[in-house]
Each structure stands twice: as C-alpha cells, then as structure tokens.
Amino acid sequence: xxxxxxxxxxxxxxxxxxxxFGVFLLVAxxxxxxxxxxxxxxxxxxxxxxxxxxxxxxxxxxxxxxDWLGGALTGDLGHSIVPPRSAVIDRVLAAxxxxxxxxxxxxxxxxxxxxxxxxxxxxxxxxxxxxAIGASTFAVLSVPSFLSGLLLIMVLVxxxxxxxxxxxxxxxxxxxxxxxHALLPAVVIALSExxxxxxxxxxxxxxxxxxxxxxxxxxRGMPRWRVLVGDALRPSSFSxxxxxxxxxxxxxxxxxxxxxxxxxxxxxxxxxxxxxxxDFPMVQxxxxxxxxxxxxxxxxxxxxxxxxDPRTRRVHA
Amino acid sequence: xxxxxETTTMIPRRRLISLGAGLTAVGVFLLALGLxxxxxxxxxxxxxxxxxxxxxxxxxxxxxxxxxxxxxxxxWVCLAWLAVLxxxxxxxxxxxxxxxxxxxxxxxxxxxLEPLRYYDHPLGTNSAGLDMLARCLYGARTSLTVSLLAVxxxxxxxxxxxxxxxxxxxxxxxxxxxxxxxxxxVPPLILLIALSTLLxxxxxxxxxxxxxxxxxxxxxxARANTISFRQREFVFAAEAMGAGRLRIMARELVPxxxxxxxxxxxxxxxxxIVAEASxxxxxxxxxxxxxxxxxxxxxxxxxxxxxxxxxxxxxxxxLFLTVFAFNVLGEKAQKRWNPRSxxx
Numbered sequence: 212x213x214x215x216x217x218x219x220x221x222x223x224x225x226x227x228x229x230x231x232f233g234v235f236l237l238v239a240x241x242x243x244x245x246x247x248x249x250x251x252x253x254x255x256x257x258x259x260x261x262x263x264x265x266x267x268x269x270x271x272x273x274x275x276x277x278d279w280l281g282g283a284l285t286g287d288l289g290h291s292i293v294p295p296r297s298a299v300i301d302r303v304l305a306a307x308x309x310x311x312x313x314x315x316x317x318x319x320x321x322x323x324x325x326x327x328x329x330x331x332x333x334x335x336x337x338x339x340x341x342x343a344i345g346a347s348t349f350a351v352l353s354v355p356s357f358l359s360g361l362l363l364i365m366v367l368v369x370x371x372x373x374x375x376x377x378x379x380x381x382x383x384x385x386x387x388x389x390x391x392h393a394l395l396p397a398v399v400i401a402l403s404e405x406x407x408x409x410x411x412x413x414x415x416x417x418x419x420x421x422x423x424x425x426x427x428x429x430x431r432g433m434p435r436w437r438v439l440v441g442d443a444l445r446p447s448s449f450s451x452x453x454x455x456x457x458x459x460x461x462x463x464x465x466x467x468x469x470x471x472x473x474x475x476x477x478x479x480x481x482x483x484x485x486x487x488x489x490d491f492p493m494v495q496x497x498x499x500x501x502x503x504x505x506x507x508x509x510x511x512x513x514x515x516x517x518x519x520d521p522r523t524r525r526v527h528a
Numbered sequence: 529x530x531x532x533x534e535t536t537t538m539i540p541r542r543r544l545i546s547l548g549a550g551l552t553a554v555g556v557f558l559l560a561l562g563l564x565x566x567x568x569x570x571x572x573x574x575x576x577x578x579x580x581x582x583x584x585x586x587x588x589x590x591x592x593x594x595x596x597x598x599x600x601x602x603x604w605v606c607l608a609w610l611a612v613l614x615x616x617x618x619x620x621x622x623x624x625x626x627x628x629x630x631x632x633x634x635x636x637x638x639x640x641l642e643p644l645r646y647y648d649h650p651l652g653t654n655s656a657g658l659d660m661l662a663r664c665l666y667g668a669r670t671s672l673t674v675s676l677l678a679v680x681x682x683x684x685x686x687x688x689x690x691x692x693x694x695x696x697x698x699x700x701x702x703x704x705x706x707x708x709x710x711x712x713x714v715p716p717l718i719l720l721i722a723l724s725t726l727l728x729x730x731x732x733x734x735x736x737x738x739x740x741x742x743x744x745x746x747x748x749x750a751r752a753n754t755i756s757f758r759q760r761e762f763v764f765a766a767e768a769m770g771a772g773r774l775r776i777m778a779r780e781l782v783p784x785x786x787x788x789x790x791x792x793x794x795x796x797x798x799x800x801i802v803a804e805a806s807x808x809x810x811x812x813x814x815x816x817x818x819x820x821x822x823x824x825x826x827x828x829x830x831x832x833x834x835x836x837x838x839x840x841x842x843x844x845x846x847l848f849l850t851v852f853a854f855n856v857l858g859e860k861a862q863k864r865w866n867p868r869s870x871x872x
Contacts, residue, residue: 222709229710237726353852355802357809358825358844361833369834464717464806471810472829482718483810486725498722502714 219510230502231283235276237498238491288496293488299496302481309379309477313469314462316393317400318455324401325408330439332409333416344413348406356465360399360472367395379475396469403465404458411454415447422446456512459505541593548590555583569642569838603860606853613850617668626659628666629817634658643838651842654824655832663819664846670731670820671850675800677735682742683793689743690750691781695758695773704747711744720803724812734813738800749792749866753785788866795858798851805847821847 246262260269267275282289288299332344351359367373374395380388419425420443428438467479474480478497485493555578562576588601616623626649627633637657641649651660693704714722720737727733757763758781766780807813808822816823821843828839 222706225706226709226713229706230713233710233714234722237722240726349855350852353798353848353855355805355847355851357806357822358840358847361825361829361840362844365833365837365840460715463715467717467721468806468809482721483812486721486812489725491725494722494725498714498718501718505715506713 216514219513223506223510226506227503230506231280231499232276234495234499234502235279238495239272239275283496283499288499289492291485291490291493293485293490293493299493302493303478303497303500306476306478306481309475310463310466310470310479312389312393313396313400313475313477314466316397317404317466318462320397320401321404321408324405325412326444328405328409329412329416330444332413333420333443334435334439336417336420341413344409348409351402351406354403355468356399356403357468357472359402360396360469363395363399364472392475396473396475399469399472400462400465404462407454407458408451411450412447415450416443419443419447452512452515456509459508463501463505541596544589544593548586548588548593551586552583552590553586555579555581555586558582569645600860602856606856609849609853610857613668613846614672616665617672620662620665620669623665625662625665628658628662628819631656631658631817640836640839643842652838654827654839658819660838660842663824664821664843667819667821667824667843668846668850670814670818671801671804674731674734674738674804674814675797678738678800679742679793679797681735681739682796683746683789685739686743686746687750687782687785687789690747691754691777691785693747694751694754695777695781697755701751704751708744708747711740716741716803717806720807721810721812724807729813729815731814734804734807738803741803742796742800745796746789746792750785750789753788754781757781757784791858791861791865794854794861798854798858801847801851801854 246259246268250258250262263269267278270278279289286300288303290296290298291302328344328348332341335341354362368375375392380392416439420439425438425443428442429435433441463479466477467483469475470477470479471483478501482494482497485491485497558579559576560579562572562574562579565572565575567575584601584605588599591599591601627637634653634657637653637659639653639655639657641652643650643652643660645652649659649661651664653659654663689704693701711719719741723737723740727737763776763780766776771779804813805820805822805825808820809826811823811826813822814820816827824843825840825847828836832839
C-alpha cells in the first residue's frame with residue numbers, strides 16, 4: 212500500500228508539472244504582444260517596455276515558467292488583464308464555492324436517481340421496466356447538457372414557473388433561497404451523469420445477482436430488496452466508483468455549461484468570460500486549479516478501492 | 529434494447545405479420561397526418577412521433593415474421609438518418625434551399641415563421657428571416673466535417689503512437705504514458721476553452737483541437753490491444769521468420785488493433801459533435817454568421833426561447849438525432865469488435 216501510494220504520488224508530481232507547463236505555454240504561445248493587448252495602441256514605447264518587465268516577458272521562457280509556478284504554489288496566480296485587473300486567485304476563490312456546490316449537488320442527485328433505478332432495473336432484468344429504463348437512459352445520454360438545460364428552462368421556468376431564473380443567492384444570505392436557485396442547474400448536471408451511472412451499476416448488479424451468495428441469501432428467505440441493498444450493492448459498486456472519478460471531468464464540463472446557461476457566478480462562467488475577453492492569466496490560473504483538482508480526485512478514488520474491496524489491499528501490501 | 533420482447537410462447541407467424549402490417553399502416557397514417565394536418569404544431573409533432581414509434585414497432589414485427597428471427601432495426605434506422613443527413617449536407621450548396629447566412633438577402637422574408645407550416649420554409653425562419661432548414665443543413669456540414677476529420681486524425685495518430693508504445697514497452701512506453709496522463713488530466717471542455725483563447729475559431733483549428741481530445745484515449749486503447757496481441761503465436765512466428773519491427777507492427781499488429789479502434793471512433797464522433805456544439809454554444813467555436821447547431825441554439829437563448837421555442841427545438845432535434853444515431857451505431861460496433869470496453 213505504501214509503495215503504491217508513493218508511486219502514485221511520483222506520477223502525480225510529474226503529471227502536474229507537465230500540465231502546468233502546458234497551461235503556461237498556452238500564454239507564451241499567444242500571438243501578438245500582451246503588453247499591447249493590455250494598454251492598447253499608441254502609447255510611448257517605454258510604457259510597453261515597463262509593462263513587459265512587470266509581466267516578466269523580457270525573461271527567458273524557462274525562468275518565466277519557474278517564476279509563474281513558484282507564484283502558483285504560494286497562491287499567487289497573477290492578475291487579470293481586463294480593467295479592474297483583480298488578482299486571479301481572489302476571483303477564483305469567490306467563484307469556487309458556487310461551482311463546488313453545483314457539482315456536489317448534481318452528483319448527489321445523480322446518485323440518488325441512479326442507485327434505485329439501477330437496482331429496480333437489475334431486479335427485473337429483461338423485463339419491461341428494465342428495457343424502458345435502458346432505452347430512456349440511452350436517449351438521455353444523447354442530449355447535450357445545454358440542450359437539456361434549455362428544455363428544462365422552457366418547461367419548468369417559462370412554462371410552469373416553478374423555478375426562478377438567473378440570479379444566485381449565497382448560502383450566507385438564505386439557505387432555502389440558495390437551494391431554490393441551485394436545484395434546477397443541479398438537476399441539469401445530474402441528468403446525464405445519472406444516465407451513465409444507472410447503466411454501469413445495472414450491468415454490474417446483473418452479474419452480482421447471479422452469484423451463489425445471492426442465491427443463498429434468497430434461499431434463506433431474505434426478501435429481494437434486502438438482498439439487493441444489503442448484499443449485492445457493495446460488491447457491484449466498483450465500476451461506479453471508477454466512473455465517479457472519470458465523471459468529474461464531464462461534471463466540470465456540464466457545470467461550465469449550466470453556469471453560462473443560468474448566468475451563475477461560478478468557475479465555469481469565469482473561464483468562459485475570460486476566454487471570450489482573451490484574459491489569459493485568468494484562463495491559465497483557473498485551468499491549472501481545475502486540472503490539479505481533477506488529478507487529485509482520481510488519485511483519491513484509486514485509494515478508496517482499498518477501503519471498499521479488501522482484496523486490493525492484500526495484493527498491493 | 530428496443531426489440532419486441534422475447535416471449536417463451538411462440539407467437540404464430542401469420543399473426544406477427546398481420547399485426548406488423550397493421551401497425552405499420554397505422555403508423556404511416558399518423559405520421560402523414562402529423563406532417564400535413566391543419567392543427568397546432570405541438571399536436572402535429574406528437575402525432576408524427578406516435579406515428580414513427582408505431583410504424584417502427586410494426587416494421588420490426590413484420591421483419592421478425594418474414595425473416596423468422598428477430599432483427600434489431602434501430603441501427604438501420606440510425607444509418608438511414610445519417611445517410612440522408614450526410615447526403616443533404618454534402619449537396620447543400622446545390623439543393624434548392626433558401627438563404628442560410630446572408631441577412632441582407634432576407635430583408636423581405638417573414639421572421640420567426642413556425643416550422644411545419646409553410647412550403648417554402650419547411651422548418652420556419654429565424655429572427656432575421658433566414659431559413660431554418662438551410663441553416664440546419666449547413667450546420668450539419670460544419671459539425672460533420674469537423675468531427676469526422678478530427679476523429680480520423682485522432683485515430684490515425686493515437687493508434688500509431690499506441691501501437692509503438694505497446695510494442696516497444698519500457699522507456700518509450702512510460703514517456704508516452706505520462707504524456708497521455710497529462711493530456712487526460714485536463715477536463716475536455718476546459719481544455720477546449722483554454723485552447724480557444726489561443727487559436728482563432730476557424731474550422732481548421734476546431735479540427736486540430738478536437739483531434740487533440742481524441743488522441744489520448746485512442747493511445748490507451750491501441751496500446752492495451754497491442755500488448756495483448758504481441759504475445760500471440762503469429763507475432764512470434766513472424767519474428768522467427770526474420771520480420772523487422774516495422775513489418776511486424778504494420779502487418780501483424782495494426783490489422784488486429786484496428787477493429788476495436790474503429791468501433792471506438794464511432795462513439796467518439798458523437799462526443800466530438802457534442803463538444804463542437806457546446807463550444808459554439810458558448811460562443812467560442814465557429815462564430816455567426818456561419819450557422820452551426822450550437823450557435824443556432826445559443827442565438828435563441830433568453831427571451832426568444834419563451835416566445836419561439838422552435839428556435840431551440842429545430843436545431844436541437846438535428847443535434848439529438850445525430851448524436852443518438854452515432855451512439856447507437858457505436859454501441860453496436862463496440863459489442864461486435866471491442867467486447868472488453870463495451871461496459872453496458
């Protein structure tokens with residue numbers, strides 16, 4: 212276990228170094244002079260030179276990378292180049308809770324939807340319910356989240372008026388107001404994830420339900436739901452767990468879309484706006500943080516196997 | 529999935545055929561009614577949908593009765609949709625379509641026409657009087673060109689790198705492995721957004737960026753398959769006969785690695801179509817006036833959606849049907865040629 216941990220940590224460092232270099236290059240490769248982009252044309256040359264020196268653009272590229280990385284490690288991601296020129300880290304920290312709440316709420320909703328559906332489906336393998344769930348999850352998978360979001364807005368917001376649109380209420384202001392505003396975006400995020408989760412968990416459950424221990428439990432007169440919940444669920448949840456880590460990527464993707472769609476002040480709209488304005492330090496900083504979080508989550512998931520499945524613990528000990 | 533249920537008791541063949549023919553007739557009638565009846569659009573769409581579903585189940589029963597075995601018709605329907613779409617998209621410049629992008633040419637055209645009502649604008653018009661059908665077909669051109677080119681480049685490049693990594697192992701393999709992990713460490717949409725700050729949103733750049741998205745997963749798949757094939761007898765036999773490394777890779781490994789790669793490619797296409805549409809939707813992909821499904825949907829956000837839902841529904845339907853078709857075909861192909869990764 213220790214050796215595995217160390218190996219993974221080593222890999223983590225290398226991957227993060229590569230990712231950060233890639234993200235850094237993103238800016239270094241931008242065509243044109245950032246100083247001109249910030250100040251605009253028609254200033255005396257000294258101004259540009261001063262700004263270039265301030266941004267460190269007169270240094271060799273490797274020095275600039277190390278400088279930037281050192282700053283990033285100490286929590287300084289530079290400043291936005293769009294007028295208020297606020298610190299990237301402040302803007303990111305202000306946006307992060309919104310996105311985190313949406314993603315977590317979306318994930319929980321997806322699980323709450325997927326686990327019962329998968330169990331129902333697997334218990335009636337080949338039956339009408341199973342086929343209906345299979346068909347509808349497959350259809351949902353083919354609807355991009357911006358489309359499902361707009362359709363839900365059309366029906367639930369414009370048509371029935373159940374949900375408000377647009378603004379964001381902070382948790383500190385009102386918890387119920389916050390949930391009321393976050394629920395519909397979270398449902399949009401949850402939809403496609405739930406479809407994937409249901410399909411994966413169902414196919415694993417179907418295999419588990421054919422095992423001898425399930426037969427034994429049933430033979431002793433345990434009710435079907437007890438066997439499903441108590442015996443079959445845990446050994447069937449490994450693929451789901453792997454997927455949970457992988458789905459973090461698509462989760463972030465749909466969070467970006469949903470935040471743009473509902474105009475919520477999260478990481479997604481931050482990145483999209485920054486990209487639209489060519490505000491590369493912002494894009495750079497946010498991308499670096501998101502990538503780091505993504506890698507860390509996946510490593511966490513890897514280690515979580517040990518707790519769920521004792522067999523993997525022994526093999527790697 | 530989507531097939532008539534397997535029953536333990538045999539249904540008599542004659543009943544199957546007559547039931548199938550009856551359902552097909554009813555379905556076609558409903559569909560025709562939906563397309564031409566002078567009713568509210570919503571009712572007509574529901575009628576047409578019911579017609580399609582009824583006709584589908586009718587035809588699959590009919591085929592079941594005639595061929596004496598159950599056939600899954602859905603992949604064929606999907607193939608037909610894609611064929612029609614691709615032909616229409618390729619021929620779009622020579623088809624008798626109305627204006628799709630030049631706003632100056634449509635000053636006299638009515639705006640926000642409802643779909644399925646007028647013969648010269650079958651799918652209606654948008655806020656500037658541009659024809660929705662023409663825009664959807666030109667959108668299909670962009671979408672399909674970008675995703676098909678990107679998937680081709682990604683598969684060739686990723687496949688080649690993956691075979692090399694799997695064949696040489698050791699140093700080459702670990703370097704490629706780490707690079708692949710680094711590429712996979714950035715969530716796809718974030719990578720796309722980040723790259724779009726760097727690159728002009730042209731079709732060429734979209735292809736470039738989307739193929740970059742395809743490469744790492746293709747490398748992984750090709751590598752895993754190469755590793756399992758290179759330990760087989762036919763590779764040892766080729767080595768014993770003195771075949772060089774290049775020859776072994778090109779003649780022995782690639783033909784075996786190709787089927788799973790290609791079936792994966794079909795699934796990847798639908799992901800790329802969604803990615804391209806999402807990027808256009810965010811305003812970071814192909815920009816107006818060039819129509820794409822994504823920017824057409826983006827244009828109808830907000831107040832427009834409330835009054836004219838068809839502005840979202842029409843391009844949305846094209847997008848859904850196309851993604852759905854590639855998903856169905858991809859799943860079919862995965863089951864056949866890549867059983868290991870066909871999880872569900």
